[in-house]
Amino acid sequence: MPWTDFDAFARGGGGPALVRHLRATERSRRLLLLRGIIDQAAKSPDVSAPLPPPEWAWELLARIEEQDPAAVETILAHPYTGSWAGYTTRLCRQDVTGVCPFWVHLGHVHCLAAAAAVRAGIDFEAELPIWQGTVSLPTLGVVRLHTGEAFGVARVSAGNDGIVFRNRHREVRLPDDLSTETAGWQPVRPIISWHGDLRLSLRLDDLDPYRGLYEPIPPKRLSPLEVESWRSVVAGAWQLLTTNLPDVAEALTVGLESLVPAPAVAFKLPSASTGEAFGSAIVAYSSDPEQLAAALVHEFQHIRLGGVQHLAALHTDDPRERLYAPWRDDPRPIGGVLHGIYAFFGVTAFWRALAAAEPGNALAAFEFALWRKASWRTLRAVYPDESLTDIGRRFLDGISVKLAPWQEEPVAAGPAAWASMSARDHYATWCLRHLRPDTNAVSALAGAWRRGDSWPKPGRLPEPRTPTPVPDGSWTDARTDLIRLRLGRNGNTALRTHGPTVPGATKADLALVSGDHESAVDGYRTMLTTNPDLPAALVGLGLALAARGTGPAARALLHHPELVRAVHRSVREETSTTPHVETVAGWIGRFTH
Structure with missing residues (x-):
């Protein structure tokens, strides 16, 4: 790829010519994977049984290529040819079975070759895997064959009598027009x-x-x-x-x-x-x-x-x-x-x-x-x-x-403010769930709280830099979903009508997005009285307090929520009376930035 094309791609351009170039790359990659799978299978001939060796499918594809290259190209360009090739290559390398018996995955190469042959309109015979009563013809559809087992083998022949699939239970003849659905044939629909x-x-x-x-x-x-x-x-x-x-x-x-x-x-x-x-x-x-x-x-x-x-x-x-x-x-x-x-x-x-x-x-x-x-x-x-x-x-x-x-482009004040709230909501909730504050800093702050220090000076607090993939608490995007309802068609009417059905949305969330900040603050306070660790309520309270005006509690809950929760946990575990988490947040917010 020339650098000019790469730079155009990075800027979001490149047009159809670039995409065609990438398609050609994918074709080469898939051929290499396909050949690799066939060569690997040849080392252990028994892995393909009860189907013929994959080399048979390669030979059929080669024959089709001579007569109708476009048919082979369509199959190679098919997205799920790439998915199959990658998946089956990993099975080969890791020596594992997969969702189906390995021979079924390996045998899908016969389905690819048969689909190309059907597209090319040539005479052929092949044996294909059956999975849960279906035989796949990629890009075209599936054949339905009754079978008493989860996996089996179907025989297909194409000639003067048409295209016929058989197993020991049933025979299905494909319609002349492959876009027509029949009892035994389901086409991919455009x-x-x-x-x-x-x-x-x-x-x-x-x-x-x-x-x-x-x-x-x-x-x-x-x-x-x-x-x-x-x-x-x-x-x-x-x-x-x-x-x-x-x-x-x-x-x-x-x-x-x-x-x-x-x-x-x-x-x-x-x-x-x-x-x-x-x-x-x-x-x-x-x-x-x-x-x-x-x-x-x-x-x-x-x-x-x-x-x-x-x-x-x-x-x-x-x-x-x-x-x-x-x-x-x-x-x-x-x-x-x-x-x-x-x-x-x-x-x-x-x-x-x-x-x-x-x-x-x-x-x-x-x-x-x-x-x-x-x-x-x-x-x-x-x-x-x-x-x-x-x-x-x-x-x-x-x-x-x-x-x-x-x-720097201008955006109307209302949508811009909602976007800012949504971004703060997401980041603070992520921090709560995936950042763990420095344990020494938490101990020092909890100790200062228990001593009744009004203005502890712990110095610059260590910032948690490495997140853990293990979350601490649940996640919900309910508030952003409610914002989209409010800004979408029918606006406030849609919010009132459909807002309560948004998954994870609480009455406090509805009040916040409706603009009733006092009710939102009261609602989140009540939620935190029951569960002071709840991420949605901790961040929601920070957002609601910030909507009323800046303050130390809002600042701490939105910029250091993981620290607020950790200190509050330590305090409530070691004291007989538990302060409300908002009180601890306000105290921490006085000396954090």
């Missing part, structure tokens, strides 16, 4: 969206066994009504992307080809992708086109970065979970943080464009303000990290070219 001259063509894949993130999963068929709902919301998201981020949309037509539907999650839109499945995104259903558009950009950024990381090392191998990421509730390794920065750089770009196009869209302004600061803060924090390579710093430099000027 989503095709047009806006202007840009066409997005996706497979809505609820069938491929290797479409998951970590390991194979059985088919989970959507109903026709669910498919139409997906088509409708994707069309709306595509219109937003082509209108507001046309350059990204153009590249996305080449870089995203498969969408794995996940169940809807109330007030959330979780999504995921993996570097092994270049071109695929797993996305939960949402009826909101704006949120789906942001999720598609988010995963497309991950897809592109995953492809680049197969060409260049942005960081050394450092799996330590040690860094704060404003989009996660756990400490992250450097690789995960870099992925997050690039993904939310893309998300920021989308909300920025939408907020500019729709000045009255308070939610878009909030999302822009929230994610521009989160991405920039994280980029600056990791830039000097020793694990970054020179290429990694060049990557961050490219992002900075775009992201730095965005920090």
